[in-house]
Amino acid sequence: MPNDDIDVIAPNLNRRLSGVTATVISLVPLQARKVGITATGVALPDGLPFTPLWKLPFLKRRLRVWHARRNNEMLLGILLRSLGLMRLKLVFTSSSPRKRGGLTNWMTSKMDAIVATTPVNATVMPGTPVLIPHGVNTEVFAPAPSDIFGTGDQKLIGCFGRVRHMKGAHHFVDAMCELLPDHPDYTAIIMGRITPDNAAYAEELKQRIATADLTDRILFKDELPLTEMPRAYNALSLYVAPSLLEGFGLTPLEALSCAVPVVATDVGAFRDFVSQDCGEIVPKDDGGALAASIRTMLARDLPAMGTAGRTRVQAEFGLEREADALVALYRHLLGQT
The missing domain is CATH 3.40.50.2000 (Glycogen Phosphorylase B;)
Structure with missing residues (x-):
């Protein structure tokens, strides 16, 4: 220029x-x-x-x-x-x-x-x-087949972002430890950077997972480049945002744009775009409510909810x-x- x-x-x-x-x-x-x-x-x-x-x-x-x-x-x-x-x-x-x-x-x-x-x-x-x-670029964050995590036929529940306390990863791990034994067709993905100051926190999460004998079904994945994020969302059946504090919070919006339904805490702008037809909002820092909401969502028509979410994002949050x-x-x- x-x-x-x-x-x-x-x-x-x-x-x-x-x-x-x-x-x-x-x-x-x-x-x-x-x-x-x-x-x-x-x-x-x-x-x-x-x-x-x-x-x-x-x-x-x-x-x-x-x-x-x-x-x-x-x-x-x-x-x-x-x-x-x-x-x-x-x-x-x-x-x-x-x-x-x-x-x-x-x-x-x-x-x-x-x-x-x-x-x-x-x-x-x-x-x-x-x-x-x-807003989110709905042409880039759009539905498409993806097996970027290499988990084959397993359905995936994802939680993306830096692995730290304020992102609520501990509540996600606890919910997965409770729910996955009842849902053998699902695997959980925790994807994000672990900084040195959060290494002890991440290790504690891994110990909880090992104690629950779920090391092969709650997987930690390294942060991906921005260009690969649409493929990451498209590998999921459900996205979970368990944050304790957010400013706006783009990841649930990006997931919805990829036609992936969402469970999110009541922080940031999540309530503005996660509605009952495409997901659920739960109180922040309430692990029991998060697990109960995910359990409810797994019994619903997730593809139909994802379609409703994408329609809303296209109409209001482009x-x-x-x-x-x-x-x-x-x-x-x-x-x-």
């Missing part, structure tokens, strides 16, 4: 795969059809419109939008503008349901626009945020909606509307 055509800069300043990184990678190609946008930073795939960080101050001087999604990205945008290195309108999107501390509030006060992704998120954001929910709303915000800030 010629430098003169860049209207919007989308930084990604975290090397770890996260929901924020996935959002940038998914949104930028769609937005590039409608506005001059470039990504910058680290851990971004080839093929994405991209400008190295070091080149940004040397772009032709004109007004641009800097869309931050993390504190360090806010700070860099503030510095670039305050030091006179770039003319910027600053945007910050956050999905966190928690109130922010002093430094974050100070940085947020310097933003020209604030975007919240859920009504709950909006109530803890300073100022007057614009509500723009996340990524195109999010992209269009953000592009409209960018154009407003740039005086193009």
Whole structure:
């Protein structure tokens, strides 16, 4: 993309795969059809419109939008503008349901626009945020045959994300230890990164599984690249999101887009898109309720529920909606509307 055509800069300043990184990678190609946008930073795939960080101050001087999604990205945008290195309108999107501390509030006060992704998120954001929910690319996350986990004829129940306490993996393991003996045709998949600080937690989970004599039916799998995630969801019959805390929470939405029904805790935006025709919502941090809900779901018509879930995602939560709303915000800030 010629430098003169860049209207919007989308930084990604975290090397770890996260929901924020996935959002940038998914949104930028769609937005590039409608506005001059470039990504910058680290851990971004080839093929994405991209400008190295070091080149940004040397772009032709004109007004641009800097869309931050993390504190360090806010700070860099503030510095670039305050030091006179770039003319910027600053945007910050956050999905966190928690109130922010002093430094974050100070940085947020310097933003020209604030975007919240859920009504709950909006109530803890300073100022007057614009509500723009996340979406999912329903063409990429679409039903297709998959045996990516190599489990043959076994039906799969999946739980994806970093293996740590706040993701509720212990409740998922306990539920599977209770339910799988009664459902010999099912295997459970726990897929996600185990960081060194969570190694003891993961080992405890594996010991629980071994005690239940289910090591061959509750399987730990390494984190997959983003490009392989649709295949991961499509291998499942049921997806479980047992989180104790989420900002928005994309994984249940991605599962539903692949026509996989969902059991999820009542956190983040899960309640907004998991309805009774495509899944169940249970109280957070309630292992008994989670196990009971999964048991109920296994007795229902899971393929029909998955179809209903995909229909809802296509109608209400397509990524195109999010992209269009953000592009409209960018154009407003740039005086193009």
